[in-house]
Amino acid sequence: MCLAVPGLVKNINGEDAEIDFGGVIRKVNVSLVDVEEEDYVIVHAGYAIEKLEEEDARKSLEVWEEVMEAQEKMQG
């Protein structure tokens, strides 16, 4: 039940926004987050619960690759 999926904010109208889930557009309540149009959000049960940082998805992996590689080197 805590399943939440990413979507892209299209039009904001007060508490509600139209969100693009990859072709399917749904109305979502955005009152819990501070977002602008073209932001990515994570949506659960009709509410955007957080903004998704585009860069961070890639970054989190890169960071880990670095960490793991550094460790490899240390172990020789």
Place this chain on the structure above:
Amino acid sequence: MKPNFDQFKLRDAKKAKKILKKIEDADEKIKLMHVCGTHQDTLVKHGLDPMLKKVGVEICQGPGCPVCVTTQREIEEMITLAENGKTVAVFGDMLNVPGSEKTLLDIRSEGGDVKIVYSIDDALKMAKEKDEVVFISVGFETTIPSTANVIKNGPPSNFSILPCNRVVPPALEAIMDMGEIDLDGLIEPGHVSTIIGTEPYRSLSDRYKIPQVVAGFEPLDLLLAVWMLLKQVQEGRSEVENEYKRVVKEEGNVKAKKLMEKVFEPTDVRWRGFPNIPDSGLKLRERYGMYDARDKFSDILGPLKDREFEEPEGCSCGAVLRGVMKSNECTLFGDECTPNDPVGPCMVSREGACNIEYRYR
């Protein structure tokens, strides 16, 4: 702009292999628990569960399924409301959960007004056309802010909620405190943590010296989380780390937290398979009391108070939820208990360990 969701899909098989190799090389036997049906889904769907087992990592689900941990009493309350002519709005996962004799689905086929909703806002809309609408408020911290938002905005007087919400950290504490299961680390739920942040887990690490990592839901998220926990174990650390930084902030979603606090206060509540867990449930604060279906319909629900409700005979949901038993070790699994003909809620909810095991086996 067209959305590009692929950037959030962390499924690179090569990278996964690399992390698995690291885990294998660490040569450590560890037992972990997560508390989230979506984590379980990722683990089973992508076959990570057996892969990890092979390299010494065992992971169990624990009480991470809001529908599964509801008690027979709560299910009976929902059914009783529907039987007595109220419009009952529920998330789909609740529909087929067996009460002592019937399910909400049975009541619906007998003419009861049971409606599936995707969001509390759908239930609110129904209040415009219906007589009395009761939203069955099931869910962890991920879901609770939406409920709080509707209540704060002052819904119409024919709208109420049946609070069956639970919060995660006290349940983790109960697991540690009961000491039934020897755990080396906890994988914390990413979307619960999106709301509450990483701070609420800290006391657990301090007190029980248990490593914790907040994790996302892609296969690589979980593999990284396992590896991070393994590192903590090997280095003798017991910290709260965050693997899911692209969503989870240290402080969580402050707006959502404030809203929750404004509308609800903590209360003791039972979880299926657990005794009463202090402060693990929520009740509406006094100024919002008129929206509490338990008070509003005390004439209907009152008689349930003195009754005892037995969990379904032979069902081991409780043990599964405490992590001491695997779904397929239950003697009813797959024979007498299937998603089409479920005995316990763990087979009904798509977040339940038994349901997930059955679907992907």
